[in-house]
Amino acid sequence: MKDKFEMPRRRFLQMTGAIGIATAMTAFPFRNLQSAWAFGDHPQEQLPYRITKKVPQVCARACEADCAYYVVMGVDPATGLERAITLEGRPEDPVSNGKFCIKGMGFVDSLYDPDRLMVSLKRTNPVKGTDVDPGWITMKTADAVNEVIAGLKKLKPEEILFASPGDPYTNRLCQSIGATRSDQRTECFGTHYYINCLTLTNPPNKFYSSCYTPSHHVCGYDFDKSKYQVWFGFDSFSKCGKAGMLNHWAAGKRNGCKIVMFNPVRTPMADGYASETYGIKPGTDLAVALAMIRTILAGKKYNASFVKKYSDATALVDVNGRVALKTDDGQFLAWCSRHRKAEPIDDCDAPVLTSGPFKVSIGGKTIVAKPVLQILTETTSTYTSEWAARISGVPAKAISRIALEFAAAAPYSMVPTYKRDAAGPNYANSWRLRHAINILNTLSGSIDHEGGILLLHGVKIPWIDELAPPVVPYPEQPAKSVDFRDEFPVTNDIYRKKDFSAPGHYGMVGWGLYKTNRAKAVFFRNPHRGLFAMIQPQMLEKAADKMQMVVDWNLYLDDLGYFCDYVIPAPHQFEEGKLDLRLYYPKYPCLAGGVPVQKSPGDQIGWGGFAAKIGLAMAPKYWTTDGSSDPKKLIPTNMGDVAVKNMGAAENAADFNKKGAFWIDRKPYENYKQIEEIGYGRPKGRVRMYIDEFSQVGHEPLPVWAKRWHDSTGDYKFSLLITRAPWHMHADPNFINNPVMKEITVRNHMECIWMNPEAGRKLGLKEGDMVILENDPNYMKDLPRPQKAKLHLTNRVVRQDCILTFHGIGHRAKNLRHAKDFGYRDGDLIPQKDPNIVKKHDPTGMGWVEDVYVSVRKA
Numbered sequence: 001m002k003d004k005f006e007m008p009r010r011r012f013l014q015m016t017g018a019i020g021i022a023t024a025m026t027a028f029p030f031r032n033l034q035s036a037w038a039f040g041d042h043p044q045e046q047l048p049y050r051i052t053k054k055v056p057q058v059c060a061r062a063c064e065a066d067c068a069y070y071v072v073m074g075v076d077p078a079t080g081l082e083r084a085i086t087l088e089g090r091p092e093d094p095v096s097n098g099k100f101c102i103k104g105m106g107f108v109d110s111l112y113d114p115d116r117l118m119v120s121l122k123r124t125n126p127v128k129g130t131d132v133d134p135g136w137i138t139m140k141t142a143d144a145v146n147e148v149i150a151g152l153k154k155l156k157p158e159e160i161l162f163a164s165p166g167d168p169y170t171n172r173l174c175q176s177i178g179a180t181r182s183d184q185r186t187e188c189f190g191t192h193y194y195i196n197c198l199t200l201t202n203p204p205n206k207f208y209s210s211c212y213t214p215s216h217h218v219c220g221y222d223f224d225k226s227k228y229q230v231w232f233g234f235d236s237f238s239k240c241g242k243a244g245m246l247n248h249w250a251a252g253k254r255n256g257c258k259i260v261m262f263n264p265v266r267t268p269m270a271d272g273y274a275s276e277t278y279g280i281k282p283g284t285d286l287a288v289a290l291a292m293i294r295t296i297l298a299g300k301k302y303n304a305s306f307v308k309k310y311s312d313a314t315a316l317v318d319v320n321g322r323v324a325l326k327t328d329d330g331q332f333l334a335w336c337s338r339h340r341k342a343e344p345i346d347d348c349d350a351p352v353l354t355s356g357p358f359k360v361s362i363g364g365k366t367i368v369a370k371p372v373l374q375i376l377t378e379t380t381s382t383y384t385s386e387w388a389a390r391i392s393g394v395p396a397k398a399i400s401r402i403a404l405e406f407a408a409a410a411p412y413s414m415v416p417t418y419k420r421d422a423a424g425p426n427y428a429n430s431w432r433l434r435h436a437i438n439i440l441n442t443l444s445g446s447i448d449h450e451g452g453i454l455l456l457h458g459v460k461i462p463w464i465d466e467l468a469p470p471v472v473p474y475p476e477q478p479a480k481s482v483d484f485r486d487e488f489p490v491t492n493d494i495y496r497k498k499d500f501s502a503p504g505h506y507g508m509v510g511w512g513l514y515k516t517n518r519a520k521a522v523f524f525r526n527p528h529r530g531l532f533a534m535i536q537p538q539m540l541e542k543a544a545d546k547m548q549m550v551v552d553w554n555l556y557l558d559d560l561g562y563f564c565d566y567v568i569p570a571p572h573q574f575e576e577g578k579l580d581l582r583l584y585y586p587k588y589p590c591l592a593g594g595v596p597v598q599k600s601p602g603d604q605i606g607w608g609g610f611a612a613k614i615g616l617a618m619a620p621k622y623w624t625t626d627g628s629s630d631p632k633k634l635i636p637t638n639m640g641d642v643a644v645k646n647m648g649a650a651e652n653a654a655d656f657n658k659k660g661a662f663w664i665d666r667k668p669y670e671n672y673k674q675i676e677e678i679g680y681g682r683p684k685g686r687v688r689m690y691i692d693e694f695s696q697v698g699h700e701p702l703p704v705w706a707k708r709w710h711d712s713t714g715d716y717k718f719s720l721l722i723t724r725a726p727w728h729m730h731a732d733p734n735f736i737n738n739p740v741m742k743e744i745t746v747r748n749h750m751e752c753i754w755m756n757p758e759a760g761r762k763l764g765l766k767e768g769d770m771v772i773l774e775n776d777p778n779y780m781k782d783l784p785r786p787q788k789a790k791l792h793l794t795n796r797v798v799r800q801d802c803i804l805t806f807h808g809i810g811h812r813a814k815n816l817r818h819a820k821d822f823g824y825r826d827g828d829l830i831p832q833k834d835p836n837i838v839k840k841h842d843p844t845g846m847g848w849v850e851d852v853y854v855s856v857r858k859a
């Protein structure tokens with residue numbers, strides 16, 4: 001018997017090759033590696049491809065970093081065929097610094113995914129479902145598009161829902177025909193977007209660009225220069241793969257930044273970057289944030305010069321009417337301690353910060369008023385660190401110390417938030433947390449300051465409406481929309497009057513489709529979010545039965561397709577031109593372009609062309625220069641040409657691409673300049689802490705403590721936490737249908753649910769057991785669908801009252817050879833929201849995807 005294990009050289013090379021790909025996230029893309037092996041025994045020694053060119057591209061859709069890179073093209077000497085073989089970073093890109101991640105590589109691979117949709121499909125079997133043969137017939141895409149248009153034309157505009165992000169084409173289309181657009185894409189951003197709108201950006205303004213990734217997050221973070229950061233669940237597993245950000249966190253750490261993390265899960269981000277971690281009780285981050293505000297205010301440790309000059313801290317508020325007092329031209333009023341009267345805030349040389357009440361005469365009426373900072377001090381006065389410790393489980397001493405350290409590091413201290421953190425779409429109180437976070441960032445003065453929150457500036461990609469304003473006003477949007485947006489005046493006002501690209505109320509779309517007959521047709525403008533990345537897709541599935549038409553425009557036939565009447569093929573993202581702003585790191589005005597690496601190999605149609613065809617057929621006066629349906633008279637849509645010309649980057653998009661498809665203006669960041677231009681109380685804008693739109697709909701204008709929506713009862717005691725594998729994006733088959741990424745998922749137990757070992761022991765559960773997760777029927781009365789999953793016991797779940805799930809991996813579509821029947825669906829466990837419940841808790845109407853307790857039992 002051999003006493004030493006020996007591995008044959010070839011097997012060793014196979015393994016190291018695979019491990020290298022899995023870990024280094026560079027090297028050749030996966031299927032290329034597989035196909036390369038057919039040409040020789042030692043692929044590392046025999047180059048299978050001769051590099052021909054490098055095509056600039058921007059990594060959109062997979063995450064908002066939008067790393068700029070080159071797609072490296074090569075020719076296979078054996079066949080003479082050219083194909084994309086790998087990526088090469090662009091060090092000049094201030095976001096990526098020349099890095100990219102495994103998802104970017106996944107895009108290279110998915111160009112050649114054998115399950116890509118090449119033709120249009122039409123259902124012949126009216127019975128829908130993933131277990132039913134739809135009886136697909138294939139069609140020419142041009143014919144399928146005409147049939148879809150004919151179907152839409154039979155309906156009233158208010159009966160059509162476009163489930164789509166607010167890209168330029170969808171916006172023009174929905175506005176021109178008067179149909180609802182609700183967003184499956186930016187739900188995660190909705191809370192962030194709306195609170196930023198209401199505190200910072202006051203749309204419409206120059207921030208909102210028609211960039212390729214309509215991420216709706218208008219600020220980036222200067223992680224490189226920051227000295228103190230507090231992360232409320234910001235360190236999700238998905239961030240471990242974000243090459244466009246990892247390099248900035250690393251730079252910050254090298255510069256001595258202290259990072260405090262609150263998270264019930266210990267992530268690899270915590271291992272690598274945290275200075276301190278606290279296993280906070282889920283849904284209680286708001287209590288800690290409020291206690292931090294109280295500590296800073298009680299000790300008068302706020303950045304006084306910033307709050308006086310650049311915020312509404314001194315603005316007077318009518319304490320009975322709960323609205324800010326303003327001059328006729330919109331300026332805030334402040335109480336002048338020298339002149340003992342109310343004066344326009346920017347004319348007042350001695351504004352009072354913290355006292356009152358004061359009697360202010362306006363229009364013959366006497367109003368009792370106090371400054372915002374005084375009201376904030378009173379509102380938060382009972383939120384001591386001891387109080388927050390009892391709720392959150394974070395030690396009181398730590399909360400007080402962190403608050404004071406945060407204040408001392410101002411203005412280089414900040415709380416970053418993005419997408420799926422505790423201040424995102426997670427809890428019914430998340431909007432209050434997001435508001436509290438903006439107040440913390442205001443108290444430190446880190447907003448619009450380097451080392452803090454960076455605001456986009458000096459660059460703009462226009463919308464179609466800026467190139468071709470509508471000839472007559474658009475028709476009214478439906479009075480009653482299927483996502484109930486009309487019942488949420490705060491967000492409805494922004495969507496209808498200020499920014500039509502604003503995130504939708506997608507957390508209520510399933511409810512609207514299932515419980516009402518408002519919509520008769522749904523058009524899913526993917527790619528690439530599967531139905532089962534959504535919340536409670538059961539309602540969408542069920543509603544599909546009563547729809548006259550359901551259409552998906554997608555790169556794959558995935559689970560959603562099995563509930564559709566038509567599935568229309570979309571191009572791969574590398575088969576499209578792009579122009580992107582650098583939203584993640586907007587320190588410098590910068591544009592990066594993308595050039596198609598190849599023609600789409602099948603009968604695909606791009607979204608711009610598809611939307612224009614629908615628009616020309618259904619609302620020609622908004623889509624042509626002469627009001628006809630003549631495609632030759634199409635309105636201008638050359639946003640890229642205009643953007644690069646306006647920036648002085650190039651004559652037009654073609655010229656820009658010839659010059660390398662990248663432009664940057666590395667001028668120094670001008671602190672606080674953007675706020676003055678875009679904030680509230682103009683002409684000199686300010687950050688607003690007191691949001692009177694909230695008081696007008698019966699909610700608090702300043703954040704107050706509110707517990708979670710969903711209570712824990714009996715066996716339903718495990719708080720559902722949701723994260724995402726770093727190599728996945730929602731339920732996108734680009735990644736889940738990739739055999740290597742699937743294998744990495746399995747090897748990292750990310751097709752399992754994760755539980756603390758002690759919690760598992762108490763339930764008599766062992767590693768690898770199959771378990772059933774079930775909702776409390778009090779919170780999910782309709783269409784419950786318990787989930788069966790494999791259990792992974794790990795101390796990464798710090799608390800015993802939580803389980804961790806991985807988002808979007810559960811696929812059923814049979815044609816996806818690797819993704820089919822893989823994993824569970826986290827979305828099935830999240831109840832769709834009854835708008836009447838949502839209104840009571842959240843004026844922004846978001847999804848509350850983690851506000852759920854489930855039971856866990858052995859299967």
Ligand code: SF4
Pocket residue numbers: 059060062063064065066067096099100101102103104241242243244245
């Ligand atoms: S971090 Fe990865 S997925 Fe995100 S943009 Fe960069 S390469 Fe693409």
